[in-house]
């Protein structure tokens with residue numbers, strides 16, 4: 001079995017641990033990335049190893065019982081990996097290009113209105129979850145949606161453009177209970193270039 005061990009890895013961050021300061025401190029990013037994200041990767045690997053063993057033994061009860069751990073930790077790994085790529089140092093901040101801005105204005109009236117709506121929905125998440133800006137292939141519109149815990153967009157015909165982590169571990173060290181303050185600050189480090197590249201591939 002040892003050769004069949006699953007080994008998803010913690011992906012490299014596209015910047016240094018202190019690069020997102022002051023919005024996300026070095027300490028906060030270090031804990032978030034090397035402890036929280038790492039734990040999801042480890043637990044995903046563990047659950048998948050057990051799943052493979054159960055599959056070999058044709059133990060469907062065990063396979064079904066492992067689904068929840070795979071979904072939770074796998075979603076945590078997928079969402080965090082995407083989240084890191086949605087951010088960049090404040091010094092590199094850019095605004096959406098004219099083309100992207102036109103799309104945003106069509107669906108939200110203005111960039112400020114998009115941010116306001118996004119933050120309102122993210123603030124309102126009860127408990128832990130994620131807030132997304134996504135493209136809906138069925139309606140051809142941009143949408144803001146939220147998922148609870150580590151829910152992903154996979155099943156919804158939605159193509160993710162931006163994600164923000166709204167778990168308390170994402171902000172508590174610096175912002176304590178003020179989730180809204182964290183969400184206000186996060187826009188300073190949103191990587192609009194990356195969002196634009198994703199949108200152009202649609």
Ligand code: MN3
Nearest residue numbers: 036165167170
């Ligand atoms: Mn997190």
